[in-house]
Amino acid sequence: MDEASATEPDPAAGDAGDGPAAGDAGDGVIRTRALTKRYRGGQLAVDGLDLTVPAGSVFGFLGPNGSGKTTTIRMLMGLIEPTSGTARVLGHPMPRSSRAVLPHVGALIEGPALYGFLSGRDNLLRYDAADPTADPGTRRVRVAAALDRVGLTAAASKKAKAYSLGMKQRLGLAAALLQPRRLLVLDEPTNGLDPQGMREIRALVRELASDGTTVFLSSHLLDEIEQVCTHAAVMARGRLIVQGPVSELAAGARGRLVVTTPDTGEAVRVLKEQGVADVTADEDRVTGEPPERDLAEVNAALVTAGVRVRGFGVERASLEDAFVALTGEGFDVAG
């Protein structure tokens, strides 16, 4: 499964030469095997990463700052050479097949980078000129369409240095959308945007995904991942902790029973009797781990004991709960 067996001019043959992994190569738009990056200082940034991003998914890539997300993305984009292991994007090995793969990939890496002395439109024209597959004949039309898509048409002639952070972010997104893409790699795409802008970006991501584009989205906002992603992976300290469909990941953490009542003291006593573990009371809310038995009986027991119940139910576990359960730590910067 090393590059040595693959030959670039005939990608299909190259895949066949990969032996046991050949059948799997098509499964993932992104597929890494034991991908490792050790920087020259000896720091291990990414450690044996096995990542598979299914085609058509909106894939959330989670992890605290310094967990190796950006290094992984840079390796996938051919900017950094892996120390060992392999990375395949759209079925081709990276960074060797950059020329064939990258025209199909739109990327926003570690925030936008712009030429401040050029207008927004001229920035996009320049990036488009750097793409060998971009047709110069349709360049202006495509640039205008991309600007329109991110809502920057009115500011297109302004110098980029006069843009706000949110506008720069939008322009960076526009650069990723200059051509129809098979894969979008978006590193913190809602950074610097106001809530309305965030909603717009989420809507855009959903729209792109419904057109069949695979979206690889890194974020530190668990909430955001939960809202738009179908799949997710969690990294910590250079290692992959878990990956899979978001529904399964969240299911991994159990929900909590929540009872809203003015009679908290009595409620705590009854719930403990009914086998609810880890009961805590906070003002008029009593929460605990749901017991095995039917919750209807728990509710009946509360009412029988004269506890006035305003609300009763199980709160679904969030991805954040899942994350804390998985890593045993908060969402902080890795030390």
Added chain:
Amino acid sequence: MSRAESLAVRAPSPLWTFGLLRSELVTTFRRWRTLALLGVLAAVPVLVGVAVRIETRGGAPSGRGGEGGPAFIAQITNNGLFLVFTALAATLPFFLPMAVGVIAGDAIAGEANSGTLRYLLVAPAGRTRLLLTKYVTTIAFCLVATLVVAVSALAVGALLFPLGDLTTISGTQITFADGLGRALLIALVVAASLTGLAALGLFVSTVTNSGIAAMATTVGLLITVQILDQIPQLHAIQPYLFSHYWLSFADLMREPVYWDDLVKNLELQALYAAVFGSAAWARFSAKDITA
């Protein structure tokens, strides 16, 4: 396995590299910094011309002889065309190479500094192609900068001094048209003299992620080399310093032209371009882009 084979949407036109080059040229020459550098270069002949004019107003042309100041300065009062040669001789040791050092040093490091390098590379511009585009753009700047000095000098010379047939260093007379031709040739040779430094600057630019550091290093190297070239005890290494034969362009004003040093200069520039061009390529094509 349906993903791998269907990657090609549109075969890149063989001419797309020129699209990238055009974008690079437009981007470089639209920058305020580039225009400011060219403005400074255009001002040098004006200063020299006006100074010579004021100095010789009393009707005593070049009383101190040709020893003080740059080459040809004594002949300017007789023929404005000599201001072109004087201005090039005055700017070649420092102003011109400094401007080239700024542009070359910033070529890759400046893009890395602003983060735009990663987006050009994922576009994907291709590392070799981007480096070549940068080098060609820097050489284009060498040519434009030299022509700016020459044209500004010609305009000032024509305005302040008489024009006409001129006398070569060898004492023969050549026509004004012939003189113009030689001025153009000299400008081209001066531009070519800067290509070695351009390659050196580009190499420095691939080593760091700071545009300012790359510019400062390149200009620092230029000054160091210029000083080393002045120390007699170092005569053994001096023929290998990129600036050693720079002023050989004056030999084009001999009749017949004395080619030895001119050829040595061009060979030396080609050597520097080859060595540091390769080093820049080796460095840039294997570099981890972390900026």
